[in-house]
Amino acid sequence: MAGIFEVFIDGDSFFRFRLKSPDGLVIAISTPFEDKPSVVAGIAAARECAGMGLVTDLCPAAVVREPAVTVRPGTDAQACHEPRKAVDAFRTRAKELRRASTAPRWTGAA
Incomplete structure (x- = not known):
């Protein structure tokens, strides 16, 4: 759904419009205009x-x-980073396996 333009008269008796999102949030308000x-x-x-x-x-x-x-008190800062290294190694190995399994396979002669 698109935004909604609303025309209104401000406190100084000028015409303005506001753009509202579909959920009713005011996105923009125009400058004052003299007439409709x-x-x-x-x-x-x-x-x-x-x-x-x-x-x-x-x-x-x-x-x-x-x-x-952020390191919690009572924990070793180095121990916090070791699991991340293991996850990165797993992702690297997974990428290598995926590349190997997606290699082109030529079947038969043309």
């Missing part, structure tokens, strides 16, 4: 641009940090 035909034109412009709009990332470039490892 202009707010309808604003909705048409929003519909036209929304599907094809480009995304511009204005966030500053930052280094992605690894999540901190």
Whole structure:
């Protein structure tokens, strides 16, 4: 289901529209418009641009940090990491077996 546009009059007696998601969450609220035909034109412009709009990332470039490892008191930090090594080794072996079983098989002559 698509979003819903609602036209309303704000506290300053201007026309505005809001875009609501199917579950009722307000996604966007427009700028004020003087009359109803202009707010309808604003909705048409929003519909036209929304599907094809480009995304511009204005966030500053930052280094992605690894999540901190939490060690409970009374446990050995090295022992916490050993099971992960075993799981990684199992996954690597599983990939090798899968590659071997999916090799092309040529049956008969053409």
